[in-house]
Amino acid sequence: MTRARTILFWAIAAALLVGHAILAWHSLVIWRFWEDEAFNLTVPRNLLAGLGYSSDGALSGSMITPFDPRISTGPVVLLPVAALLATGIDPVIAARLVPLAYWILLLAGSAVLGHRIGGRWAALLAVAVPLAFTTSAGFSPIQGPADLLGEIPAAALIVWALVVLPRRAWLAGLLVGLALQAKLIALLALPAFAVAIWVLTDGTGWARAGAALRRSWLPLLLAGVPTLLLEVAALLTLGPSGYVQHLRALAGFVRSGGQGDAATSITQKLGTLADSWSLPAGVAIACAILTLGLAAAGLIMSARSAAKEDRLVIAYGLAALVGALAFVGWWATASRLPLWVRHPAPGVFAFFPIIAAVALWSVMRMRPHGDAVRVGSTARIGGTVAASALAFIVAAGAALHIASLSSSDIWLLERQRAEIEAITDWVAENDIEWLAAEPWGAAVAPIVMTGAHVGLFDAPAMDGVPRLTGLPCTTETLVDSGTFRICTAP
DSSP states (O other), X not given: OHHHHHHHHHHHHHHHHHHHHHHHHIIIIIBOOOHHHHHHHHHHHHHHTTSOSEEOOTTTTSSOEETOTTOOBOHHHHHHHHHXXXXXXXXXXXXXXXXXXXXXXXXXXXXXXXXXXXXXXXXXXXXXXXXXXXXXXXXXXOOSTTSSOSHHHHHHHHHHHHHHTTTOHHHHHHHHHHHHTTBGGGGGGHHHHHHHHHHHSOSOHHHHHHXXXXXXXXXXXXXXHHHHHHHHHHHHHHHHHHHHHHHHHHHHHHHHTTSOOOOOOHHHHHHHHHTTBSSOHHHHHHHHHHHHHHHHHHHHHTTTOOOHHHHHHHHHHHHHHHHHHHHHHHHHHOTTSOSOTTTTHHHHHHHXXXXXXXXXXXXXXXXSSTTSOOOOHHHHHHHHHHHHHHHHHHHXXXXXXXXXXXXXXXXXXXXXXXXXXXXXXXHHHTTOXXXXXXXXXXXXXXXXXXXXXXXXXXXXXXXXXXXEESSOOSSOEEEEOSSOEEEOOO
């Protein structure tokens, strides 16, 4: 029986590895390069061009904009991209290799946490959960793990902060700080780490509170170091008055999320989250209830456990529950934010796999021997059935996600390159520095891929600048590639 389980384990592990490899390949070289990726790429490209840590400012006046608040993907992602661009490799591939490396780190960290929590089977379950989660739907998606965005890198750094937390709390704090400079929304993970530190601290009452505070001051201080360094660089670059304007713009962006009032409800948000799994929404909801129920039961039954291993699992479990609630709760209650599952995605990628691993651990704790929690045979059987159902549902979701890739209606990168070939040649031949996108959306990435700077057609700075659009020209057509065309400015 042991040998059969070992064979089954490695067969599932191999299938997961293949599934993740297929997803990574599609994300790296097959799916189209889209506008948010392209806008983020302007920062490392400008940095190499000697323009500093600046975007093209397409959403900030359409001029070179140092430390642009509208670039929410941070230097922890964009600086390594600049280093890869300096090697001369294809810009799109260079841009996507960095987030893909963070995806691998996310999976590795989830596997480590899963193994600590419940052994090798919990590690497998933790690695399978991200494969079942789909974020490609909607107007502002994460097409795949290689998209040049900050959500997955932030999740990876949060996970590794949890990995090192028990022994190196200072390093955990630094990793959380780096996560903030991958995506600022990682700030919502701080309560999860506070809970974990509390659980891992010895003592009771006020003595425990004091010990937890003493243990947390250095990690909290180090969590602010990456942001402090970035803001000092911004101050030195912009000067006092420019820096004040930068802070005001950043505060406005954080308050609004860069969006107008979307007038969405909690029910709509939770429905969108349920639809973002490769399963029918009802099955996803049932799986969530099952997972939370098993995890909560195990944590409650083990609340008074003095075993070091149980205490570590309790810390991880409570941290994951608090972290998941922080991300999903913030997004669900922020009515001005649209129905984009990308917003809570860092919390989903970081904490949901841990909750699933804790749910499996809870069932394992029901074994009627050793130091495991003693429960009745009916409860043990029910827990085993529930855990088996959880594993099956997650595995089915992962398999359906991979199966859906070949039928995806996402544009292909190869087709996108072919469609802009004539435009790229025209830009090079005429030494075009700027093109205006009309409107914001599909026209942005082609401009960046040509090597030109991208502005927005209605910005005053773009007066007289040729426009790239997928619409019919109302002025003279300079280049027509079939899908896109360049028109003279009106």
